[in-house]
Amino acid sequence: MRWKLVLIFVFFTIISSFAGDKLLTMQEAILGSYGKLRVRNINQLKWIGNSNELSCVDSLNGLYGLVRIDPLSGDKKMLLTLDSLKSAVKKVSEISIRRFPSVNWINRDTFYLFYHNNLFVYNLRTKSACLKNSVPDKAQNIRIHPKSFNIAYTIDDNLFVSLCSGGKIQITFDGGNGIKNGSVVHRNEFGINKGIFWSPDGNYLAFYRKDERFVTKYPLVDIDSRPAKVRFIRYPMTGMASEHVSVGVYNILSGSTTFLQTGEPADKYLTHVTWSPDSKSVFIAELNRDQNHLRFCVFDPATGERRKILFEERDKEWVEPLYDPIFIKGKNNRFLWFSMRDGFNNLYLYDTNGRLIRQVTHLKTDITGFSGFDPESKKIFFTAAKNNGLEQHCFSASLKSGKITQLTKQNGLHRTDFSGDGKYFIDRFTNHTVPRIISVFDCSGKKQTELLKAENPVKEYKLGKIEYLKIKNKQGITLNARMILPADFDPQKKYPVIVYVYGGPHGQMVRDSWLSGWSLWFQYMAERGYIVFTLDNRGTNNRGSDFEQTVFRNLGKYEVEDQMAGINYLKKCSFVDTLRIGVHGWSYGGFMTISLMTRQPGVFKTAVAGGPVIDWRYYEVMYGERYMDTPQSNPNGYKEANLLNYVDNLKGKLLIINGAVDPTVVWQNSLSYLRKAIDLGKQVDYFVYPGDEHNMFGKDRVHLYQKITDYFTENL
Incomplete structure (x- = not known):
């Protein structure tokens, strides 16, 4: 009973004893969730326009195609077979459809499809398709206006519009050589995922213009040619020159372009470009380069004039806007804004x-x-x-009183999608024992029908038990952790431990959800006699700003401290072989892996670090300066976080893995570590994936995790 006594921090234990005795292969562990071990889903499940009816792409009565679902009864009706769609499209084009394209509902009877750069509209009443528009094969950053069917896109960093009425408009002519129009800016930070923004009425097109001519060119080597060629990317390192971003507005009717007067300094961040519902205003969140002062502004799209600074937010650590403003349905002058100003991400109601x-x-x-x-x-x-x-979980809140009601009850993760009329919602649910349940609820939280209850795809496999733990750090803060025990766990035996770590901002790893994707590798290792342990330290998300911002200007310090609270817990477990603890992580987790190995020397016997940040001076501006400020303003913080300063502490076996053309954590990081290890006479194992970037996919990922597994098998 001794081993049970040490589990005083366990708040629920998943006694998920699977009856099967099969063992995962490496191929199944890494890629199986995309094949025969995939959790069953409903393809293209969505609401039909603003109605409270659903559609999906599925088989029904021996036919395959677009199906309508009654959200109350779950009854299904075939709307359009794939064969009928193929025939209708073939009548108006030379395109041969092989699979059912993504459906975009216009109303209850009409939807549009974008397939092989061609835009088709299909009418269910007339059972006919119409070719509305198309763009060249080279088009990128494609954005369709859902009413006019005009299509904006980029080619060679210039912005174009293909008109539904016929013809093409080239909007910009300065793209290339460090200037990009219509693409993502600020390296996808701040929730930015596009660079083109149609106005609701379709008469205006806002777009980002990024000037990187001041940004240092960084070399990546392409070995596919003879001889190898150097490919340059723009990579703004912390404390160095950054990109200059502006926002242009093109008037479709007049053919003129106006740039919004966002002013100086030019290297500030422009985020959350949003049109008012009446298309008369453009809203932008302006964030200074220090990322501690936000101004939310409204602009005139016709003149570019800044009409007003609506409000400002300041924070001594950082302000990180991640969500666009949300206009109240039916009102042009009121919107919701997400803010962490009170320590948690809450919603605030503003007028314009x-x-x-x-x-x-x-x-x-x-x-x-x-x-x-x-x-x-x-x-x-x-x-x-x-x-x-x-x-x-899903909640409702009164806009007037703020009264909050929790709508979902079952423990786990709920992703919700509300109908256009707001009366019903789809709930996609999972937890540690439930692969997926998809149900329809009404807006009061009453369940109407269950559309899918997926079977456990790994029920035939011999998997380990999962325990979720609450562990307190030195400050008494509760940390979430997950431990996967070996498949044939015997509390009287001792087992080696692999700590899987990420530990960085927006890097929550421990959630009450079904393990799938490459995470089945954790179970692969549990089948082979390892305990796999993961802990979310301070600095990770969904715990409020105090928890997340502790790491400001000191990356690695408090994260390591919290991870050691997990190690101390493990050392108290009688079934843990404390002389055989390993650690593995990628990206920020690679930084954490080497930090743990060398800032806590002797604790870990073996480590595998992938794509690690070694010196934050070599990382990019947007992310790096948010958490560390600049090397000029925070020299001590950069020195303390620099892993080159701890190479001499290295004990045990360390394998570093890198993609040779990594554009995220550039190769210079791990190469500098190798150089320092050589200078100090320290032995480090090293493996490179030629042609791969920050991560490996497909067969390369299978090879990667076989490499990692072999390293732990041989050295732990």
């Missing part, structure tokens, strides 16, 4: 004059997404973290 009407939510946890409005726009729906971030 910048007046704070009220703070709508006062949660002591982080809201993770907005879901929709009720039919009268008196309530909002959103998802938020719960149980110290382990779970995610």
Whole structure:
């Protein structure tokens, strides 16, 4: 009973004893979730326009195609077979459709498809397709206006529009040689995932223009040619010159372009470009390069004039806007704004004059997404973290009183999608024992029908038991952890441990969810007699700003301290072989792996670090300066975090793995570590994936995890 006594921090144990005795192969562990071990899903499940009916692409009565679903009864009706769609498209084009393209509903009877750069509209009543528009094969960053069917796109860093009425407009002519139009800016930080923004009425097109001519060119070597060639990317390292971003607005009717007057300094960040519902205003969040002062502004799209600074936010650590403003349905002058200003991600109601009407939510946890409005726009729906971030649930809140109601009850992760009329929502649910359940609820949280309950795809395999733990650090802060025990666990035996670590911002790893994807490798190792342990330290997300911002200007310090709280817990477990503890992580987790190995020498016998940041001076501006400031303003912080300063502490076996053309954590990081190890007479194992970037995929990923597994087998 001794081993049970040490589990005083366990708050629930998953006694998931699978009856099967098969063992995962490496191919199954890494790629199986995309094949025969895939968790069953409903393809293209979505609401039909603003109705409360659903559609999906599925088989029904021996036919395959677009199916309508009644959300109350679950009854299904075939709307359009794939064969019928193929025939209709063939009548108006030379395109041969092989699979059912993504359906975009216009109304209950009409939808559009974008397939092989061609835009088709299909009418269910007339059973006919119409070719509305198309773009060249080289087109990138494609954005379709859902009413006019005009298509904006880029070629060679210039912006174009293909008109539904016929003809092509070239909007910019300066693309190339360090200037990019219409693409993502700021390296996808701040929630930015596009560079082209149609106005609701389709008369204007806002776009990013990025000037990188001041940014240092960084060399990547392409070995596919003879001789090898150097390919340069723009990589702004911390403290160095950064990109200059502006926002242009093209008027479709007049053919003129106006740039918004965002002013100096030119290297600030422009995020969350959003049109007002009436297309008369453009809103932008301007963030200074230090990322501690945000100004939310409104601009005139016709003149480019900044009409007003609506509000400002400051934080002594950082301000990180991640969500666009959300306009209240049916109102052009009121919107919701996400903010961490009270220590948690809550929602605030503003008018378009910048007046704070009220703070709508006062949660002591982080809201993770907005879901929709009720039919009268008196309530909002959103998802938020719960149980110290382990779970995610759906809630409603009154816009007037702020009264909050939890709509989902079952422990785990809920992703919700509300109908256009706000009366119903799809709930996609999973937890540690449930692969996936998809149900329809009404807006009060009452379950209407269950559309799918996926079977366990690994029920025939001999997997380990999973335990979720609560572990306190030195400050008494509770940390979430997960431990996977060996498949044939015997508490009287001792087992080696592999600590899988990420530990960085937005890097929560421990959640009450089904393990799938390459994470089945954890179970692969458990089948072979390892304990696999993961802990979310301070600095990770969904625990509020105090928890996340502890690491500011000191990356690696508090994360290592918290990870050691997990190690101390493990050392108290009688079934842990304390002389055989290994650690593995990638990217920030690679940084953490080497930090743990060399800042806590002698604790870990073996380590595998992939794509590691070694010196934060070699990392990019947007991410690096948010958490560390610049090397010029924080020299001590950069020195303490620099892993080159701990190479002499290295004990045990260390394998570093890198993609040879990594554009995220550049190769210079790990090469500099090798050089320092050589200079100090330290032996380090090293493996490179030629042609791979920051991560490996497909067969390369299978090879990668075989390499990692072999290293632990031989050295742990």
